[in-house]
Amino acid sequence: MHYWLLKSEPFVFSWDNLVENEVESWEGVRNYQARNYLRSMRWGDQFFFYHSNEGLCIVGTGEIVEEAFDDPSCTDHPGRWSTVNVKPLMKFKTPISLSDIKAMPELKDMVLVNNTRLSVQPVTEFEWNYILKLGTF
DNA sequence: GCCAACGTTGGC
DNA sequence: GCCAACGTTGGC
Numbered sequence: 001m002h003y004w005l006l007k008s009e010p011f012v013f014s015w016d017n018l019v020e021n022e023v024e025s026w027e028g029v030r031n032y033q034a035r036n037y038l039r040s041m042r043w044g045d046q047f048f049f050y051h052s053n054e055g056l057c058i059v060g061t062g063e064i065v066e067e068a069f070d071d072p073s074c075t076d077h078p079g080r081w082s083t084v085n086v087k088p089l090m091k092f093k094t095p096i097s098l099s100d101i102k103a104m105p106e107l108k109d110m111v112l113v114n115n116t117r118l119s120v121q122p123v124t125e126f127e128w129n130y131i132l133k134l135g136t137f
Numbered sequence: 138g139c140c141a142a143c144g145t146t147g148g149c
Numbered sequence: 150g151c152c153a154a155c156g157t158t159g160g161c
Contacts, residue, residue, distance in 0.1 A: 009159090031144075052160085098160080115142090115143085116141095117143055117159065140159105140160095143156105144156085145156080145157100146156095147153095147155105148151105148152095148154100149153105
């Protein structure tokens with residue numbers, strides 16, 4: 001099992017939208033590095049849901065329920081971009097903000113801190129457990 | 138609203 | 150294949 005972090009601007013697609021929809025195709029990723037991470041996701045992998053631009057916090061967790069397939073929102077380059085299906089798992093009791101994360105030396109190597117623009121990123125098992133503990137406290 | 142970081146495009 | 154110009158993301 002691997003862990004991930006998916007970013008979304010809440011005014012475009014929020015945690016509440018994910019809960020409403022139950023299953024969502026994570027479409028629209030147009031960055032090769034992010035796409036490659038999408039393609040390496042496996043059924044049952046889990047991810048943090050992060051609100052970017054507004055909120056700036058991890059608000060919950062979700063799970064990959066369908067491995068990568070062609071992104072239907074890309075019409076001009078068939079086969080170039082991929083998407084996965086995800087579902088919500090658990091809402092954090094305490095959202096973990098970016099400033100919280102930056103304040104913790106244990107989390108200084110997170111991609112979220114060091115590559116702010118990457119919208120799909122891996123999370124280590126240590127980082128996963130650490131943040132999960134804080135978020136569900 | 139600004140700007141840094143990063144990615145992409147296109148001329149050479 | 151390099152690099153300048155441009156566009157986008159996202160934190161502040």
